[in-house]
Amino acid sequence: MESSSSQRVARIAAHLNPPNFELRREECRAKGGAPGFKVAILGAAGGIGQSLALLMKMNPLVSVLHLYDVVNSPGVTADISHMDTTAVVRGFLGQPQLEAALTGMDLVVIPAGVPRKPGMTRDDLFNINAGIVRTLCEGVAKCCPNVVVNLISNPVNSTVPIAAEVFKKAGTYNPKRLLGVTALDVTRANTFVGEVLGLDPKTVDVPVVGGHAGVTILPLLSQVKPPCSFTPEETEYLTKRIQDGGTEVVQAKAGAGSATLSMAYAAAKFADACLRGLKGDAGVVECAFVASEVTELPFFASKVRLGRAGAEEVYQLGPLNEYERIGLEKAKKELAESIQKGTNFIKK
C-alpha cells in the first residue's frame, strides 16, 4: 500500500520518466508459456497483411505472431502489439530478418506481392510475384521446413506450383503442407448465393473447385447446402459473378488495388481452420488449391480435410451437372497452362 501521496506521485513520475519506457522486452516477465501456435505473415504491411495481422492477433489459438515485410513492418507491429489479446507480436523488416521471422513457426501465411489494377489479369502479376514467392519459400524451406503454408499471392494457380518446386529442390516438399488460399471464392459464393436465395450467407455452403482465376473458379451450385435449385439464368448469373468477384473489386477500387478486407477475413478464417486441424480438431473441411489426384492435373482446388498433417484428405468432386461438367473442362484447360508456367519458372 502507498504510504503517502508524495510517494504515489513519485512512483507515477518514475513510470512516466522516458528511461522507464526503455525497459527492454527481454527484461519483461514472460507470459507463462502460453500454449498456442506460432504464425508468421509475410507481406504483413500490405492491404491484406495489415487486416490479417489484426485478425490473427485476435485469434486465441495464436500465441506468437511474426509480422514480416520489406517495408513498414515496424509500424504495423507497434500498432498491433498494443491490442490486449494473448498473442505476442514481433516485427521483422527486410530480407536480412526473414530467417528470424520464420524460425520456429507452425503456420506461414503469404500475402506478399503486387495486386492487380483495372484491365490486368492475375497472370499479369506473374513476372513480379513469382520471384517474391520463390525467395520467401526458399526461406521457409531453410528455416521452417515442416510448417503449413497458406499461399495467397497471385496468380495462385502458378504460385502454388512455384512453391512446390522450390520445396522439392530443397528436399522439403510435403504436399499436405502447401495450401493455395481460395477461401475468398467460397466466401463470395456463399454471399451471392445467400442473396439470391434470401438466406443468411452464414447458413450457406457452396463448394468452389478448380483454381483461383476467371473460368478456373468453378462454383458447384448443384451441391449447395442447404439443398436448393437454381434457374438457368440464376446459375449463369451466380457463376459469372463468383468468377468475376475479384475483378468487381479491382474495378471498384479504380487503381487502388484489389480485395484486401474480404480477403483478410477469408484468409483469417482459413488460417483458423488450419490451426484447428493442427490442434487435432475433427471434421475441419475447407476448399483449397492443393496437390491433387482428383483430376489429371497435379494441383486442383477442392474440399480438403485439415488435420495435424495439414491437408490430410482431398475430397472427390462428387456428382456434377452438365453445366458444371462443361465448366470443369474449361477450367482444366486454363489451369494446366498456369500450373506448367509456375513449374517451369523454377525448373527451367
Ligand SMILES: NC(=O)c1ccc[n+]([C@@H]2O[C@H](COP(=O)([O-])OP(=O)(O)OC[C@H]3O[C@@H](n4cnc5c(N)ncnc54)[C@H](O)[C@@H]3O)[C@@H](O)[C@H]2O)c1
Ligand atoms: N488468393 C486470393 O484470393 C487473393 C485475394 C486478394 C489478393 N490476392 C493477392 O495478394 C497479394 C497481396 O495483395 P495486397 O492487396 O495485400 O497488396 P499490397 O501491395 O497492399 O501488399 C503487398 C505487401 O507485400 C509486400 N512485399 C512485396 N515484396 C515482398 C517481399 N519480397 N517480402 C515480403 N513482403 C513483400 C509489400 O511491401 C506490401 O506490403 C497480391 O498478389 C494479390 O493479387 C490474393
Ligand SMILES: O=C(O)C[C@H](O)C(=O)O
Ligand atoms: O482479383 C484479384 O486480383 C485479387 C484476388 O485474387 C481476388 O479474387 O479478389
